Amino acid sequence: MAEVIGVRFKSVGKIYYFDPQGSTFTVGQNVIVETARGVECGEVVLPNREVDVNDIVSPLKPVMRLANEEDFKIIENNAIKEKEAFEICLQKIDKHKLDMKLVDVEYTFDNNKILFYFTADGRVDFRELVKDLAAVFRTRIELRQIGVRDESKMLGGLGVCGRPFCCATFLGEFQPVSIKMAKEQSLSLNPTKISGTCGRLMCCLKYEQNVYEELLSITPKIGAYVDTPDGKGTVVDLNLLTGVLQVRLEKNQDAPPRTFKKDEVILIRDAQIKLDREEIAALSGLE
Numbered sequence: 412m413a414e415v416i417g418v419r420f421k422s423v424g425k426i427y428y429f430d431p432q433g434s435t436f437t438v439g440q441n442v443i444v445e446t447a448r449g450v451e452c453g454e455v456v457l458p459n460r461e462v463d464v465n466d467i468v469s470p471l472k473p474v475m476r477l478a479n480e481e482d483f484k485i486i487e488n489n490a491i492k493e494k495e496a497f498e499i500c501l502q503k504i505d506k507h508k509l510d511m512k513l514v515d516v517e518y519t520f521d522n523n524k525i526l527f528y529f530t531a532d533g534r535v536d537f538r539e540l541v542k543d544l545a546a547v548f549r550t551r552i553e554l555r556q557i558g559v560r561d562e563s564k565m566l567g568g569l570g571v572c573g574r575p576f577c578c579a580t581f582l583g584e585f586q587p588v589s590i591k592m593a594k595e596q597s598l599s600l601n602p603t604k605i606s607g608t609c610g611r612l613m614c615c616l617k618y619e620q621n622v623y624e625e626l627l628s629i630t631p632k633i634g635a636y637v638d639t640p641d642g643k644g645t646v647v648d649l650n651l652l653t654g655v656l657q658v659r660l661e662k663n664q665d666a667p668p669r670t671f672k673k674d675e676v677i678l679i680r681d682a683q684i685k686l687d688r689e690e691i692a693a694l695s696g697l698e
Contacts, residue, residue: 413464413471417457418444423564425583426456428466430473435459441478443520450521452478452486482520489518496548500527503543511535514557515565524551530562560585563609570607577614586617590694595684596623597651602697612697626651627684630673634682639671643679 415428416436429444436442440455493516500513511531518525525548529535537554544552557565560578567579578585593605593616607613631637635646639658647668648657656676657668686694 412461413467414459415457415462415467415471416442416455416459416474418442418453418474419456419583420446420451420453423579423581423583427453428462428468428471430471431459432473434474436474436477441482443475443478443482445472445475449519449523450475452482452520485520489520489522493518496525496527499547500540500544503540503547506543507537507540509535509537509540511537511556514562522550524553527552527554528557528561528565529554530559531556559609560611563607568608570613572615576608582614586614588612588614588616589698590686590690591684592616592620592623594686594690595627596620600690600694602694606697610697623651626654630654631656631676631678632682632684635678636680637676637678639669639676641669644669646682649673 414431416431417426418429419426427446429442435458436455437458438455441452442455443450443452445451496518497513497516500516504511504513510533511529513527513529515528516525517528525544527544535556541552541554563576564578564582564585568576570576588611590600590612593600593612596616596619598605598616605612605616630649630651631646633646633649637644637646637656637658639660642660642662644658644660646656647659649655654673656671656673658671658676659668660666
């Protein structure tokens with residue numbers, strides 16, 4: 412076991428472990444630490460605790476000290492410089508006629524590097540842009556291409572539910588989301604219904620997936636062959652949450668489906684939930 416504290420560098424960013432060096436830190440304190448990209452100022456989000464050494468990325472960097480007033484002034488000045496750098500970079504992108512969208516600019520705490528985050532449909536040759544930016548700022552320049560989900564996380568906004576983006580408020584890391592989840596949850600596979608503002612599948616599809624998987628394991632699926640109190644038949648519709656099935660009876664195919672509770676039927680042969688080729692082709696760009 413090793414004693415660590417958890418530090419976050421963005422409001423809803425990933426949590427990194429650091430060695431407290433015998434000092435005690437509380438949630439909300441700002442600390443100066445050494446990271447892979449230089450000295451940074453972060454917020455303590457996990458106080459002193461013991462964790463398994465297997466959960467630590469070695470070597471564990473130490474906390475240098477608590478942040479002071481001078482450090483906060485540097486952060487304020489960096490925020491002002493980031494806005495100026497953003498405008499300058501926009502001008503340079505236009506000058507070089509590059510097909511890219513600038514999303515954010517970030518100065519490292521020690522001013523040793525400026526990071527420019529952008530989105531683009533494909534690869535961008537930004538070598539000349541980097542030279543121009545380096546000539547202006549006279550420091551290390553890094554251009555980092557990000558995805559549309561990362562862009563939404565950085566910029567924030569309101570989702571289709573009317574609430575702020577999950578990724579920008581509490582999701583530290585993106586969860587894997589698939590079209591199969593939407594199908595298993597009986598959602599409409601209309602891209603406008605299951606995609607977020609970023610144009611990708613909504614992160615909230617993941618939240619209840621475990622419950623749906625459990626219910627699917629104990630409920631006959633559409634297409635399943637079952638034995639009911641009124642005879643054998645095929646499940647043609649179901650409400651997974653209530654456990655109500657619509658079964659078309661074998662003895663009277665032309666009659667409307669009969670309604671049964673899942674506990675009233677005996678499963679003979681279950682079906683599988685599959686995406687057909689047309690669905691895959693239509694929705695492949697959402698994952």
